[in-house]
Amino acid sequence: MDKKITINDIAAKAGVSKTTISRYLNDKFDNMSKTTKVRIEQTIAELDYHPNRQAQALKARNSFLIGVSVADISNMYTSRLLKGIGDYFQKTHYQVLIMDADNDINRELSNLEQMMTEQIDGMILQPLVHQPDHYQFLINKKTPVVQVDRYIEPFTWPAVVSDNFQKSVDLAKIFKTKQYDTVIVLANRITGVSSRMNRYNGLKAGLTGSQITVHLIEIDDSNWQSILTATLNVSQRTAIFALNGQVLWSAVRFLKAQQLRVPEDVGLVGYDDDQFADMISPAIASVSQNPQEIGRIAAEKLNLIMNEHGVLPKNIRIPSTIQLRDSL
Amino acid sequence: MDKKITINDIAAKAGVSKTTISRYLNDKFDNMSKTTKVRIEQTIAELDYHPNRQAQALKARNSFLIGVSVADISNMYTSRLLKGIGDYFQKTHYQVLIMDADNDINRELSNLEQMMTEQIDGMILQPLVHQPDHYQFLINKKTPVVQVDRYIEPFTWPAVVSDNFQKSVDLAKIFKTKQYDTVIVLANRITGVSSRMNRYNGLKAGLTGSQITVHLIEIDDSNWQSILTATLNVSQRTAIFALNGQVLWSAVRFLKAQQLRVPEDVGLVGYDDDQFADMISPAIASVSQNPQEIGRIAAEKLNLIMNEHGVLPKNIRIPSTIQLRDSL
């Protein structure tokens, strides 16, 4: 390994004090002679010097690090979310530290602890848990936080989310128009995940006063398939509403295996994964979110909070779009 | 913002010197009285103290930061790659700094510069460019690097990749058996991307001596669709080989629009995105890579290089699997 070049090496080689080098690094050229400036520039290039960020951070008393905690890094929603966050911070002097909770509460906790040790200046959090007391240590710390996709209640930090409730209300209208008598909501465990709760509750709200029955089936339940079959057997015209991309594909797989036709035997509508929903036959109706925009706005909001304190917590809803296709 | 708690605060409150606190933090209990240990433990818990990583890094002369540079963060391959990398480093004391080049050479360069400033201890690189001179500054720095998915030539750093060439040779056999007379390779620009080159060259190698013609069509070319149509018109039995997931879906979309039947009118085989390839009708044959394993192995390898210097550059191939389905 090469010996690391420091500010002292540059100072010595350029024949000036390290203060002058520091001034150069921080663009303080007001009182610097042209010659000195050029000489420093050359020396830095020659030795390929990069100022040590840890030392700068230590001195400045902040780390220029943003922590991003995601529930599960390996799905499209997250990828696009991260794209948006990265695009924004790319233009700033912050670095992004992404940590994957892998849907494991203990791992999330350990990640958040790590972030504290890294002295992160701010954080974007897709919380695994709905209860604020689980994040109490973070709340106490007063670290700037922006939530994405989901939020804890009561609101402690601003959240940037999709308009989940409203879009389910809209879907309810469609179910009524198409004269379904049963809607099965297929989801991962919804308790404690605000986005899923809102999708479920929005549907029920939109359906009040109608004759349509709503069933919730969680695929974490090992015998969800038999529950689903049983439910289908006792209903006339049923639609399945899959609350995320992964669940949608489980549903498609199930229907294929059971040789149930869509939409003749059962209607189907999902969330996300638009480009694929569009591709299969019949094309599947879905609610299309905008995770990249959610990420971008969250990053922007966080930057605002970090640098001009006192912005109030607020719930920011990014519109999603219902893509009506052949499956309903 | 709360005043940050430092080692001095703990020392003062616990009534010992900061040396002793430091010893506690670094598990040096050999000569520490039980009482002192307990008192420190309590004080740390009470004040919710987290040692400052920047200060530790400055002292230790390394950052405990790993840089990961990916070509494009928003696709499934990358997500799963990152999952593997994260899972590995999760168990170490390293943090992972993920940077997205967004397929932009300048942005990649800027990211790598940033990483130098962050004093990263090591790097996992999915290079955008094939030529070593583009990465010369990195090579000079002697930063430990492991390449993933692709590599620059001649080999400078070890690379963990899929067995691209071999799997294309295997596919060639299948094309022969199924008596195709033309294979169209559909891809993003392959020049300078070793994985794509190997897939293309493997196919040609496997086909030498046969009567089968190979055409390469790059979808970056704005009129790829007309080129494709023209090619299909002059051939008898054609198969399309799409070199990655994204391109595969472009192909599916194209064939659907042209109302060409698969496999009757044209055969189709792709790469990645297995769960979707499996879902559509007809199910599409595809080569299934293992990006999570690639990530894990790369991380492991990097850790090895960083901590026990002198491991020689080597090309590690992770097997992928050909999933033969109805589309061929």
Add this chain to the structure above:
DNA sequence: TTGAAAGCGCTAACAT
């Protein structure tokens, strides 16, 4: 069993 003091690479207040 514990502490004092020096120093990691940088910035900034205060010189000159």
Add this chain to the structure above:
DNA sequence: ATGTTAGCGCTTTCAA
């Protein structure tokens, strides 16, 4: 226009 110096939070040598 530039330099001297103290100090950010930590680890480590040396001493007690």
